[in-house]
Amino acid sequence: QRQSEAHLRQLASVGQIAAGIAHEVRNPLTAVKGFLQLLKEKNEERYIQIAETELNNAIAILQNLLQVSKPDMDDEPVERIDLTVELESIIQLFQDQFYRVNVIKNFENPGNYIYGKKNQLKRAFFNLLKNAFEAIEDKGSIMINHSATKDSVTVSLQDTGSGIPNEKLKLLGTPFFTTKQNGTGMGLAFVFSVIYQNGGTIEVASEENVGTTFTIHFSKDRRKNRREAVHLDQLELQQT
Ligand code: ADP
Ligand code: MG
DSSP states (O other): OOOOHHHHHHHHGGGGOHHHHHHHHHHHHHHHHHHHHHHHHSOOHHHHHHHHHHHHHHHHHHHHHHHHHOGGGGOOOOEEEEHHHHHHHHHHTTGGGTTTEEEEEEESSTTOEEEEOHHHHHHHHHHHHHHHHHHOSSSEEEEEEEEEOSSEEEEEEEEOSOOOOHHHHTTTTSTTOOOSTTOOSOHHHHHHHHHHHTTOEEEEEEETTTEEEEEEEEESOHHHHHHHOOOGGGSOOOOO
16 A cells, blocks of 8 residues: 555655755764764864764665655666575674574575566665664564565565554654654665666565565566556656
8 A cells, every 4th residue: 555656756856855855864964963073172093983874874864865865766677586596695784683583484485586687676675675674673583585476476574673653654664654663664665666667566564663564566567566666766756
């Protein structure tokens, strides 16, 4: 039900939310400016580090914004994506978290694959996994599954994290919606946009204090996949 016209329009209009961008990027840049000022007065290593972190935040926000509004910009070819290989490589990026989070892989059919734009989709799965790790405060587990039927492929990520209260579920994927102190609120907007543009669908089920599951479906039929791919930049934008 997330793939509503209204939601797609909202994603498509991200590129136009100049005020939002200005606001989001101004904060880290102002912080950097302040710490550079302090640096001039007192040469302290930690000021450089803070400035660096804030600059990275600003860059991340801008990159995510660009990707949400125009994920097709890098003009990636559609290719065959081996789910086991790619998911394994993304999971490894979080290995410093393995001491507290038990990652359970359930790859029913190891040779499972989908067709799509590999880098975009990898970044989308990375964002989902990052959220799952961030939702687990102390210890917990994340279960990553992929499976296939005759005509479709399913990938799901289930975490035992904080869960999402019902009234906030409908806000997921809205650009800038975040409940985190240092969140950008761009991760899921990017994820939704990439999944739709690759012809997939995505659903979320969540219960507070129990956990969250994201389920993604792709058709095995390449042509059907392509037909169903949503091109955000071809939607007519409403003036707001
Ligand atoms: P960010 O991670 O920067 O906050 P996202 O768009 O990735 O932005 O996520 C938006 C919000 O959705 C998060 O702040 C969080 O409240 C909620 N959320 C996303 N994924 C999960 C999850 N796996 N468990 C609990 N909450 C989640
Ligand atoms: Mg996130």
